[in-house]
Amino acid sequence: MASEETRTVETRTAMSPTERGRTAGTRASETTAGVGRTRAWATRLVVVGIVLSALNLRPAITSLGALLEEVRDGLGMSGSVAGVITSVPPLCFAVFGVTAPRLARRFGPAAVVCAGMAAITAGLLIRPYVGGTAGFLAASALALMGIAVSNVLMPVIVKRWFPDRVGSMTGLYSMALAAGTSLAAAVTVPLTDALGGGWQAGLAVWAAIAAAAVLPWLPLVRDRGTAAVQPQGPARGAAEQHAPLRMARSRTAWALAVFFGLQATAAYITMGWMPQIFRDAGVPAGTAGVLLAVTMVMGVPLAFVIPRVATRLPHQGPIVLVLGACGLAGYAGLYLAPADGAWAWAVLLGVSNCAFPLALTMVGMRARSGPGVVQLSAFAQSTGYLLSIPGPLLVGVLYQQSGGWGVPIALMAALMVPQMAVGFLAGRDRTVEDEATR
Numbered sequence: 270m271a272s273e274e275t276r277t278v279e280t281r282t283a284m285s286p287t288e289r290g291r292t293a294g295t296r297a298s299e300t301t302a303g304v305g306r307t308r309a310w311a312t313r314l315v316v317v318g319i320v321l322s323a324l325n326l327r328p329a330i331t332s333l334g335a336l337l338e339e340v341r342d343g344l345g346m347s348g349s350v351a352g353v354i355t356s357v358p359p360l361c362f363a364v365f366g367v368t369a370p371r372l373a374r375r376f377g378p379a380a381v382v383c384a385g386m387a388a389i390t391a392g393l394l395i396r397p398y399v400g401g402t403a404g405f406l407a408a409s410a411l412a413l414m415g416i417a418v419s420n421v422l423m424p425v426i427v428k429r430w431f432p433d434r435v436g437s438m439t440g441l442y443s444m445a446l447a448a449g450t451s452l453a454a455a456v457t458v459p460l461t462d463a464l465g466g467g468w469q470a471g472l473a474v475w476a477a478i479a480a481a482a483v484l485p486w487l488p489l490v491r492d493r494g495t496a497a498v499q500p501q502g503p504a505r506g507a508a509e510q511h512a513p514l515r516m517a518r519s520r521t522a523w524a525l526a527v528f529f530g531l532q533a534t535a536a537y538i539t540m541g542w543m544p545q546i547f548r549d550a551g552v553p554a555g556t557a558g559v560l561l562a563v564t565m566v567m568g569v570p571l572a573f574v575i576p577r578v579a580t581r582l583p584h585q586g587p588i589v590l591v592l593g594a595c596g597l598a599g600y601a602g603l604y605l606a607p608a609d610g611a612w613a614w615a616v617l618l619g620v621s622n623c624a625f626p627l628a629l630t631m632v633g634m635r636a637r638s639g640p641g642v643v644q645l646s647a648f649a650q651s652t653g654y655l656l657s658i659p660g661p662l663l664v665g666v667l668y669q670q671s672g673g674w675g676v677p678i679a680l681m682a683a684l685m686v687p688q689m690a691v692g693f694l695a696g697r698d699r700t701v702e703d704e705a706t707r
Contacts, residue, residue, distance in 0.1 A: 535688070563616060
């Protein structure tokens with residue numbers, strides 16, 4: 270009896286050239302369809318991963334802001350030490366964010382984000398129970414390390430998987446980030462009360478959401494591609510697409526980095542200190558947390574709208590100026606009547622904080638290629654967060670030394686002016702490849 274292999278050869282030999290062509294075409298179509306289904310499944314998984322990851326990029330910070338007074342009392346912190354606590358996020362983002370491109374090249378962006386979500390989970394679970402300020406800071410740094418690398422790689426993942434939908438996907442990511450930020454601010458105090466009133470449980474509960482964000486990335490950890498996207502704009506040669514960039518030579522990269530740093534300064538001062546500002550003005554603790562949530566939740570609709578509008582404009586500077594004007598108005602209100610107009614000031618500062626999704630959108634627009642976005646994202650975020658470190662610390666020191674919030678609020682308003690100036694420069698229609706290629 271002839272073997273199966275022999276029969277297959279005989280059958281193929283008996284086919285006409287047309288029949289063999291049809292068979293090969295059918296197999297090719299089946300293969301293409303299989304690849305398409307796999308790609309569609311992976312794309313949906315990436316969308317879920319982006320949303321869940323974004324939800325976890327701020328609760329470690331805003332949940333602490335809502336309970337800062339209780340944590341200070343429990344750990345015996347002074348105002349200056351609390352200022353150090355509020356400065357730890359940008360410090361970690363600057364130190365660890367710069368490692369993200371190298372880690373992504375070696376392990377792939379999906380694997381690094383997966384590890385980042387695991388680090389957030391561990392840090393949030395450990396920090397309330399380690400005992401002492403030093404242990405609290407170390408565990409917070411572990412969570413913030415995971416946030417730092419994910420911060421840098423989210424624009425890269427968006428650029429790679431959705432090169433023709435950078436604005437809408439950045440908007441979705443920013444909406445989820447704002448939702449997680451506001452949710453933690455709003456419900457941390459009620460959750461703490463429901464769990465028995467201990468601030469430890471109120472902080473640790475957020476580890477559960479971080480653990481859920483690990484799962485979508487697990488099937489994607491073997492995906493190591495970082496340059497699968499096509500460059501924007503006119504076609505470029507391979508040599509230019511992969512040419513090493515000196516970001517320090519690019520005025521656009523510097524403008525974007527400083528803009529990123531100043532908006533981060535405002536955001537972390539807001540997240541770390543705004544509930545305390547309202548509480549010192551006589552607002553109850555629960556209401557102060559809700560006011561912070563209002564500020565953060567403004568980013569949910571606007572974070573989706575602003576990137577889509579920004580990608581349709583040749584110059585994003587006008588958006589920067591509008592957001593900055595809202596910030597100045599909000600700080601003026603906090604200075605003059607913090608309790609009487611609390612809800613209005615929370616809304617205005619929430620609009621101003623939408624400079625963050627705008628900055629992320631400009632990172633995707635100011636580079637033509639995937640590798641360019643990786644380098645620009647790392648440079649802008651790491652440099653920006655480094656610049657933002659002194660702000661929250663200085664606010665804590667000024668608050669303690671002056672005995673009130675007048676001087677710190679004046680500082681916040683003063684910083685808004687250069688933020689508007691450099692943001693206007695960063696919004697010009699140009700790319701870093703034109704300025705930073707060797």
